Amino acid sequence: MDRIERVDVLVASPGRNFVTLKVTTADGLVGWGDATVNGRELAVASYLRDHVAELLLGRDPGRIEDLWQYLYRGVYWRRGPITMAAIGAVDMALWDILGKRTGQPVYQLLGGRVREGLLAYRHAFGWETSELLDAVDRQLADGYRAVRVQTGVPGLRTVYGVSREARYEPAGRAAVPLEEEWDSAAYLASVPAAIGAVREHVGSGVRLLHDAHHRLTPIQAARLGKAVEPYDLFWLEDVTPAEDQEAFRLVREHTTTPLAVGEVFNTVWDAQHLISHRYIDYIRAAVVHAGGISHVRKLFAFADVYGVKAAPHGPSDISPIAFAASVHLCTATHNFGIHEYMGYPQQVHEAFPHAWHVADGYLQPGDEPGLGVSFDESLVEGHPYQPAYLPVARSLDGTLVDW
Incomplete structure (x- = not known):
């Protein structure tokens, strides 16, 4: 043996x-x-x-x-x-x-395909609505049918999910985290209109998503959910900090906008109450952060009992190895809903050669044995660790808030 x-x-x-x-x-x-x-x-x-x-x-x-x-x-x-x-x-x-x-x-070892591809969504952002619409158009032109939309907030210099550069990268290379500013009132006053403008621009056939990134109180989250109901969002993500699972009951009672949460979850128990009470529609745990394929498949199976769909986190800060594991798992998961694909710079694709790929807005695992991905070990010497941190956020009076 x-x-x-x-x-x-x-x-x-x-x-x-x-x-x-x-x-x-x-x-x-x-x-x-x-x-x-x-x-x-x-x-x-x-x-x-x-x-x-x-x-x-x-x-x-x-x-x-x-x-x-x-x-x-x-x-x-x-x-x-x-x-x-x-x-x-x-x-x-x-x-x-x-x-x-x-x-x-690996997907074959997990029971084989239950679908021909995984619907993927990409990110689009813009400080102004016109910039956001252009960004959405670029994703649609690349064949994607689902887009997460994030917009600037009047009066704020920094906003989650929005960058002055062509690519959004939240982690900054620095000895200490960048401190961003936040104003929930300004956000709530401006974001619904921006989402409405995107819906009017793309029509009814495109799936639109939005991420509040844990910034809102439960009642603020409920207000946002109601405000965007006319625009038929595919989901509203991370509307309030997920540690308080019961808080989602209040949000659920006030809006029919689908809710997604879970990228910071590490076990099935983190989501047990949310799922069993049907407070959410999509569970977003990442394979790497929630114990690998073996545990996340159990989380997804538990969610299936309650009609909650799997929609794993797919940012650029998990490597193409974990992304491969997620794609293989979802290829064999019946209650899969959608998969985030933030994308990688070419340098990362080259560092981690992989069989998974995107075709016409759908992720494919490839058919190489195992996960179908490897790593160029020479990069350990040539590209050593550099300190980098996700930002922190403070309200306008200086109080620390959830980033």
Whole structure:
């Protein structure tokens, strides 16, 4: 029986920081996993190197579920993004090895295709409505049928999801986080009209999404949901901090706009109340941050019981390895709804050669054995870690608010 012979943790910054796990078996098979936690990369790299790698040596890589339970239940201090990203990286790597050993893509090991492709949405932003409309048009011209729309807010110099550059990258390379400003009243006064302008511009056939990014109180979130009802949003995302699951009951009672949440969730228990009470329509946990394929498939299966659809987080701060794992999982998940695809710079595509791809607005996993993705290890020396952090936000009176 084959055994795990070597475990390497590789931290590199080809354009941005990524934490990559490489698991090698005695017969030479290599499994790849992603453990990137934006702004806390070194913490999860240390967790893997100092507390996980040694535990894997000599073990059977085919015992995927048992190893997941060992790393989760075998540690008294469990859950949280660092622990679950480390477990998620191991889990991805083991599924990758199993696929290579059997000569099958991971989605086939999970039960096979239930759809021909994954509907993907891209991001469009603009400080002014005219700029936003142009950005939406560019995504539609590229074949996408779903677009997340984010707009500037009058009076604010910085707004989540909007950039002065052609590409939006929230993490800034600096020793300390950038401090942004926030004004909920100005946001609520301006955003519904901008969304309405986009709907009028594109007509009824395009799916539109919007992300409030945890900034609102529950009653403010309810107001926003009601205000955008005429514009038929595909969803309103992260309207209020998700730690308070019961808060979504108030939002749900006041609006029929579909609600999505969960990109900061790490386990099924983080979403248990939201799902079982049907307070949300889409669950957005990322495969890397919620314990890998093995755990997220259980979360999605639980959501299916209550009519909640899977819609994983797909930002540029998870590597193409985790993105591959997510695409494979969703290809075999019946209650899949939509997948975020923020996209990557060319440098990242080259650093992580991958079989997954986009065709006519749909994600495809490719048919290479395993996850169908690898990593150029030479980048560890040439592109070392650089300090970078997600911003923090303060209201106009200086009070810290949720970013």
